Amino acid sequence: MANYPDDLQYTKDHEWIRITGDSGRVGITFYAQDSLGDVVYVDLPKIGAMVKANEPFGSVESVKAVSELFSPVSGEVIEVNAKLADAPELVNTSPYDDGWMIVIKLSNLSETDALLSAAEYEDFINEK
Amino acid sequence: MPVEYGGLVAEHLAVRTAAGIFDVSHMGEILVRGRDALKFIQRVTCNDAARLTDGQAQYSALLTERGTFVDDILVHRFAEDAYFLCVNAANADKDAAWLARHAAGFDVEVCDVSADYAQLAVQGPRAAAIVQSLAAEDLAGLGYYRFRRDAVLAGVPTLVARTGYTGEDGFELYCAPDDAERLWTALAEAGHPTPCGLGARNTLRLEAKLALYGHEIDDAVTPLEAGLGWICKLDKGDFVGRDALLRQKAAGLTRKLVGFEVEDRVPIRDGYPLVADGREIGRVTSGSPSPFLKKNIGLAYLPIDKTAVGTRVLAVARGREVPCRIVPTPFYARPK
Numbered sequence: 001m002a003n004y005p006d007d008l009q010y011t012k013d014h015e016w017i018r019i020t021g022d023s024g025r026v027g028i029t030f031y032a033q034d035s036l037g038d039v040v041y042v043d044l045p046k047i048g049a050m051v052k053a054n055e056p057f058g059s060v061e062s063v064k065a066v067s068e069l070f071s072p073v074s075g076e077v078i079e080v081n082a083k084l085a086d087a088p089e090l091v092n093t094s095p096y097d098d099g100w101m102i103v104i105k106l107s108n109l110s111e112t113d114a115l116l117s118a119a120e121y122e123d124f125i126n127e128k
Numbered sequence: 129m130p131v132e133y134g135g136l137v138a139e140h141l142a143v144r145t146a147a148g149i150f151d152v153s154h155m156g157e158i159l160v161r162g163r164d165a166l167k168f169i170q171r172v173t174c175n176d177a178a179r180l181t182d183g184q185a186q187y188s189a190l191l192t193e194r195g196t197f198v199d200d201i202l203v204h205r206f207a208e209d210a211y212f213l214c215v216n217a218a219n220a221d222k223d224a225a226w227l228a229r230h231a232a233g234f235d236v237e238v239c240d241v242s243a244d245y246a247q248l249a250v251q252g253p254r255a256a257a258i259v260q261s262l263a264a265e266d267l268a269g270l271g272y273y274r275f276r277r278d279a280v281l282a283g284v285p286t287l288v289a290r291t292g293y294t295g296e297d298g299f300e301l302y303c304a305p306d307d308a309e310r311l312w313t314a315l316a317e318a319g320h321p322t323p324c325g326l327g328a329r330n331t332l333r334l335e336a337k338l339a340l341y342g343h344e345i346d347d348a349v350t351p352l353e354a355g356l357g358w359i360c361k362l363d364k365g366d367f368v369g370r371d372a373l374l375r376q377k378a379a380g381l382t383r384k385l386v387g388f389e390v391e392d393r394v395p396i397r398d399g400y401p402l403v404a405d406g407r408e409i410g411r412v413t414s415g416s417p418s419p420f421l422k423k424n425i426g427l428a429y430l431p432i433d434k435t436a437v438g439t440r441v442l443a444v445a446r447g448r449e450v451p452c453r454i455v456p457t458p459f460y461a462r463p464k
Contacts, residue, residue, distance in 0.1 A: 038137045040417045063417045
């Protein structure tokens, strides 16, 4: 299903990661942005920050609530989507492309074994 | 009542520009009847119920002896010997017990009739046309804070009041719980008001600076501090809490409720601290992005010297200090 592209891996906290070589681009899923509603603010780490798998790296806010963002993997933040500062709605309109959040240089490639495939993630959210 | 049906922002904007419908059946209703009903209402509420005529409603409050809120309520006058109170759901039991305790010596009967009523609110510029289309009698011509006790909407006996909690024109409709679904369906078919949840109800009332019990008001603050001095008729005769309000008025307020705008994209939410000169000076009672005004707004109690319009304070958003400016309220008032 187009809502959950096959070339991404997913977490049960509703983040996605697109691994290329030893780095991965991270954002939140269609399901996550749809549950949040209109995103009005995204708080992201600075380039150079270290993040840990399954731990918060930032937050995303809609009118109704604040949600923590959890990192799918451990490593160093090497890119941050600066566009989200002025256009947080990109998280809603383009969760897998223009609405990406950070790029992480992975410190432990084996952590990706714990991530879900698109099919596994879809099964997970359908059970909810 | 869900937080949202089709999305909080869309629901909010529908009420500002067209119409929304809310199932607010959780609200409590209390009936006060008896020969001393007016005398009793005058004793236990702070507004002047003697000014009401049959078919008229009034925003008021039950206060403690300290002048703080037991609850904020709507008083509807059925007759000089019968008043219908709409109270907050979470406070209905407390209010009924509090009223019963104060009823000693009055010829009145206090009945919690919450289980007998469902309540639907139809709010927004199109509300009058929608409600009118279901009635034979003139309801669109009903004045603000007037009600019709024995109206019939689409065959459903309904108390129709021109009141609301959104800052828009609209109606609150009280009917028997068994009729509520039929009334909702008739309203939906008549004019397709957007179903709205608790989320939009909260952001709409915040833009209009309407107080929410447990946030702006509770048993630790007085109406004078909450900017609700206009519902305290201190010259109407004695009522519970009056002495405390007179003392507070004479001494002068040390803090009051103000509105602020956030000068940043970070939403400032309920419970966030406000600081000045390195010290905490208050907490946000309600704060949210404003869907209609498209900026972040909030309410807080601040020391009097920080309440002038234009004053700058800092809010602490999860560790980060964010500049805010005191602004005039309400944030939103509907065009007259």
